Structures are given as C-alpha cells and as structure tokens.
Amino acid sequence: MTIPVLLLTADDALYRHWAGLDGMNWAPARGHRLSDLVPWGRRGVLAVMDARLLPKAGSAVPEVPAGLQVVVASTHPGDPEGQRALVAGALGYVHAYMPVTGLDRVLRHVMGGEIWVGKGMLSRMLSQIGQASPESSQDWARDLTVRERDVARYVALGHSNQSIADSLGITERTVRAHISAIFEKLGVTDRLMLALRVHGIDQQGAPRSVGQESTASTDPA
Numbered sequence: 001m002t003i004p005v006l007l008l009t010a011d012d013a014l015y016r017h018w019a020g021l022d023g024m025n026w027a028p029a030r031g032h033r034l035s036d037l038v039p040w041g042r043r044g045v046l047a048v049m050d051a052r053l054l055p056k057a058g059s060a061v062p063e064v065p066a067g068l069q070v071v072v073a074s075t076h077p078g079d080p081e082g083q084r085a086l087v088a089g090a091l092g093y094v095h096a097y098m099p100v101t102g103l104d105r106v107l108r109h110v111m112g113g114e115i116w117v118g119k120g121m122l123s124r125m126l127s128q129i130g131q132a133s134p135e136s137s138q139d140w141a142r143d144l145t146v147r148e149r150d151v152a153r154y155v156a157l158g159h160s161n162q163s164i165a166d167s168l169g170i171t172e173r174t175v176r177a178h179i180s181a182i183f184e185k186l187g188v189t190d191r192l193m194l195a196l197r198v199h200g201i202d203q204q205g206a207p208r209s210v211g212q213e214s215t216a217s218t219d220p221a
Contacts, residue, residue, distance in 0.1 A: 064089030
C-alpha cells in the first residue's frame with residue numbers, strides 16, 4: 001500500500017530528487033507554492049516543503065494547516081530558519097538534498113507523530129530551554145531514582161550522553177540505560193519532551209518529540 005506525500009517546491013531539480021520516494025511505497029504529488037498545502041489539510045497527510053517557500057526572516061510564518069504533517073527541507077539549513085519552521089508547526093527540518101533513503105526514514109518517524117531535527121540543533125534548543133526556564137516543581141522526578149534525576153537534569157540542559165557520563169563518573173552505556181528508564185517512567189519518547197517535562201513547560205502546541213538525523217527518535221542516544 002502506497003502512502004500519499006505532497007512534495008512542495010518550485011525547483012524542478014529538487015522535485016526530481018524527492019521523487020525518488022516513488023520506489024519506497026510513497027505516492028508523491030507535486031505542489032509549487034505555499035497555498036498548495038491547504039487542499040491537503042486532512043489528518044495524517046504528509047508533505048515535504050522547500051524552505052525557500054517560507055516568508056523571509058522577519059515576516060510571520062503561516063501556521064501549518066490542521067491535520068498536515070510537514071517536513072521543511074532547506075538547501076542551506078540553519079537554526080533560525082529551523083526554529084521558525086518548528087514554531088509554525090512543522091514536524092521536521094532537514095537538508096533538502098539529504099539522501100532519499102534518509103528522507104524516507106524521516107517521513108516514517110514524522111508519520112508516527114514525532115519531530116525530526118539534527119543533533120546540533122536539538123542540543124542548542126535544549127540549552128535555550130534550560131536557560132530560559134527555571135526547573136519546575138519536583139513532581140516529574142517522583143518515580144525516578146536519585147541517579148536518574150541527575151541524568152534527566154543534564155539531558156534537559158542539552159548535554160550529550162558522553163558529557164553526562166564524564167560529569168557523573170559513569171559510562172556512556174550506563175547513561176543510555178538511565179535515559180531509557182527515564183523515558184519509560186515519564187512516558188516520553190525523546191530528549192525534548194523530557195526537557196519540557198523537567199522545566200514544567202506546557203506541551204500544548206510545543207514540539208511533541210524530536211528525532212535525530214543519525215539516530216532513531218526513540219533511541220536515548
């Protein structure tokens with residue numbers, strides 16, 4: 001069974017690259033402008049959108065129509081553009097010319113309701129959340145061990161697994177095991193959801209989960 005996906009770009013060469021999804025159980029359709037998203041506003045429908053169709057920096061980015069799952073793809077990706085896309089409701093931000101096999105993987109994660117961004121951007125987003133939001137009450141930590149609480153706090157500040165291991169004097173493998181246990185106990189699936197929980201930020205309208213471009217989004221790496 002093929003899955004419909006809207007490929008939104010005015011660039012013919014980029015469309016031909018994305019159209020390689022046709023051999024991976026996707027049914028690509030072509031769109032040329034931002035307004036072409038509107039007719040696709042049905043729950044669960046996927047779209048890949050060329051970031052060049054976004055309004056220029058400083059202008060408001062229209063919200064993604066309800067029901068659409070949009071991945072924004074940029075030929076020159078950067079944090080400001082990626083954050084603007086995510087705030088507008090995109091569920092992914094990737095390089096426009098990433099291998100089509102990788103784009104297939106991104107779309108399947110997004111189809112599951114997850115958000116996909118690169119590791120570097122994810123780390124910087126978590127650090128910004130930690131700096132802007134003081135830690136909330138300790139309700140989130142009630143079911144965690146002391147060590148799991150320590151790990152969770154480091155994750156919420158954007159630290160990598162290796163950095164956490166070095167700070168706590170444990171192995172990276174142990175950090176991964178702690179993060180897996182934390183995810184299960186708190187009912188979250190990734191580092192961004194954990195950071196939002198630790199800092200007591202309402203997730204209504206916030207990114208629901210984040211995948212990493214080299215790691216499955218449910219992986220604690």
